[in-house]
Structures are given as C-alpha cells and as structure tokens.
Amino acid sequence: MLKYQQIAAEIEQYITNQDLKQGDKLPVLEQLMSQYSVSKSTVTKALELLERRGVIFQLRGSGIFVRRHNRPGYMSLFSTQGFKSNLGDRVLTSDVLDVSVTKPSEDVAENLGIGVSDDVYRVERVRYVDGEVFCYEVSYYLKAIVPYLNREIVADSIFDYVQSALGVTIGFSDMYMQVGRLNKTEAGYLGLQTDDPTLRIETIFHLTNGKPFDYSRITYHYEHSQFVVQANGPYM
Amino acid sequence: MLKYQQIAAEIEQYITNQDLKQGDKLPVLEQLMSQYSVSKSTVTKALELLERRGVIFQLRGSGIFVRRHNRPGYMSLFSTQGFKSNLGDRVLTSDVLDVSVTKPSEDVAENLGIGVSDDVYRVERVRYVDGEVFCYEVSYYLKAIVPYLNREIVADSIFDYVQSALGVTIGFSDMYMQVGRLNKTEAGYLGLQTDDPTLRIETIFHLTNGKPFDYSRITYHYEHSQFVVQANGPYM
C-alpha cells in the first residue's frame, strides 16, 4: 500500500475512533508531517484523497476539518467497489438467478466495446439489504478478463473476487441513471407492482487501461434506495 | 486564474478543437511541460483535475488518453454550478413562482444549520430545457450570505450572480437523492399525474468555510431527466 493511502486510512480511522463530527478540527499539516514522518507533499496527497471522498475539507489559513453528512441510511453513489464497502453494519445478501456464458446482444456488445461473437458472463441477481429487497441486477462481464465465475462467487462480492483473485483493478466507470416504471418481470423480483416507480442505473466499468470489462443494469426498489453524493466545489 | 487551472482549460479546449474521442492519445507529460513552460508538478495537477472531471485518464508507462462518455442527452450530476454550465447548446428557461424573504421551517433550518428566526430567501421555480418541463425547485438561501435577490436574477442563474456579484464561492455540497411519487402540487407544475414517478434531490451547498448557505429541493420530471456520473476507480 502506498504511503499516502496508508496515511489517509489512518487519518480516517482516527476520525472514526475519536468520533469526530462535522467541523471538528484535525491536527495541522506540520504535525501530521512529523507524526507520520513523511514530507509535506505526501500528507497533502493523503488529505486531497480524503477531501475528494468527502471525509474532510481544508481551509487555508485555518486548518483541516471533518466533513460529515448527517443522514443515516443513505448509501454513497460511488460504490465503484460494489456496495459491500458501503453498508456499515447492514447485511447484504443475494439471490443468484443466473450465471452463464453467452453471446452479448447488440446493445450489450456496444456498451462493452466488443463484437457479438465475443463471450461474456451473464449474471442475474436480486439483492437484499437486511433482508429487504434492494435491487434487481443484470450484468455482463467480458470472459476474456473474467474467465471464470460461479454461483458462490457471485453470491458474494464479484468485485472482491475479480480484484483479489484475478488482480484486475477498476480504472473508472460511467454511470447512467434514469427514473422510470417497472415492467412485469422487475416488479415480480422486487415484490412491487408493474408501473411502480424505479431508478435504473447502467454502469460501464473500465479497466485502468480504459477498456470496458463490465456492463451492468441495476433496477432499484424505490422505497429502499436512497443515495448521497458528496461533491466538491467548482473545479475540484 | 491559477496556472494549473489555465492549463487544464487549454488542454480541454484542445480536445474539443481537435475533436478527440475516447482513447485518443494526448501529448506526453514532458511535452506539455515545455509547451506551457511550467514544471512537471503543475502539469500533473492540471491533469489530475481533468481526470477527476472525467475528461482524461492517465496510464503509467503509456500516456494520457481522452475519456468520453458516449450518451448525448445525459446531464452530469455534478452541476454544482447550476445546470447552466452543463447544457451544451440546449436552452434553459425558468418560471419564477416565488422570491421572498421568510423564516425557515424547522427542517429547513436544520438543514441550513441555523435557527428558525434567521432570515432566508425562498425561491420557487419551474425550469425548462428547450421548452420542456425539466424540474420543479424550491430553494432557500441564507440572507446573511445572499442579502438580495429578485425575479430577474432568479430567472437566470442564481449561482452566476452569487459568485460574480457577491464573490461567494461554493466549497462543497451534499446531495441526497431518492425516488418517489409526485404529489398533486408537483404534478401540476410538471404537467404530470399525481403518483407518477419522480426523482427528488435535496442539496445542501456549503461555503468554503464549511457553512451551509443554500438548501434546495428539486423534483425532476422523470421523462426528461437523465444523469451521468463519471466516477474514478477505487480510491479515485
């Protein structure tokens, strides 16, 4: 693990341990430098990271302060890691409906930047948070990148597996969201009525080299899905 | 304007002018250094900025590449600047329903971190994109920060005014989103039926010193609101 990531993690841990709240002040830069025995730029980098993640904000001439949003139950939209990292003490479970190797439809191939003759894994799940239906998901993984999947892996976190077992790291992702009404199939899985409201999010996950390797469509249960996005000012 | 912001702007301009697409390669770091006559770290900072905004991605040992999402009509969710900056050639108009100074309700005061006796501006608008109803918005501004508003300012971009005329800069914002059904009032303004689906986003805008100064509730027309979020890998 890189130094600045390590320091960021420790600072975040410190905030948690001390139960610091919005506006509480952290040690000044110079102290953090000597405390962790690194240069100013390394501390700065760790702080930038935490700032981007909405953990702190920095105010020149004043100090470094804790930033906390105050609504429990809202999940961060940046669950690039899957939701697992984001749930706190809530429990995530899954019903696996399908894990199979197929050929992509045209629009799936389009989104993954491949041809319709390339193999993909199709994964279909219903996911629950603390036993309540949370979302219905269909996702496609490039078989060239993810050569093997089974029901056990898929029932847990696919991203954990892909990262730790395959060494595949996500570079970036594009999420497309829109609101609509449930169709019959979706309503069935989510325990709702046809035409009930829903949030649909399509995400294309790219490797660090910019190539897509996962395209997923998630249909959320509108009553159990609340998201928070912590954004940083104009140019950040 | 800071050097690294300036360089970021020029690089972005270059991408636009050359009509570069996803995966196209940019000049290497060293060339950018000499081209703009700045140090490596300044170029790096400019590139980091563009990376966070989803404009490029960098690949060590390989180069700097253009990143483009490929769905027209999707609006970036990070319209911290208001939507104006985000519309391209589409036209944004507003019906101003209310601009008045009032005392906040309890939950508004709570979200703004003030007391119920402090003055706030209440602004109520229906907003249109290319003539189609886009959203219904009610927002509250701390009068201590925004001492004056009128219908003309509000019909245009409030953020433009607040920033350029008052010199107020936004530090960060917390957005809370959820899906639900329209009530009668909202349905009326949006030209939809009661109980139709909708996306609601509450946003609390903070100054650079961390103090909230604007709390807004936006109710989106579900057929005309599509959002894209470009996220950056694990640790961003």
Next chain:
DNA sequence: TTGATTAATTGTACCGGTACAATTATAGTA
C-alpha cells in the same frame, strides 16, 4: 469595549529533483 492594524498561523501553488513501476518497443533466440 469596540474597531482597526499588525503579526502569527496554516494551507496552497509552484518549482525541480530522484527513484521507480507499468507499459511498449526493440533486439535476440529458437
């Protein structure tokens, strides 16, 4: 006490450098 002026604090911009890891190109070998 109040208000203005000055000084101390503290983060940010920018420089220029070394070392290194990931990728890509090249040369060498079978």
Next chain:
DNA sequence: TACTATAATTGTACCGGTACAATTAATCAA
C-alpha cells in the same frame, strides 16, 4: 515466425524547498 529477454518510454510516488494568500490571534488606538 513466435517467443523471450532487454531496453526505452512514460506516468506516479515521494522528497524538500520558496513564496504566498486566507484566516485567526494579538496589539494598539479611540
């Protein structure tokens, strides 16, 4: 040709420094 080992390319981590702007604290005058 195809595969392997090596070298060149290219961005990232980290160091340590100067100058400066924004905030806050201290000082002084009214």
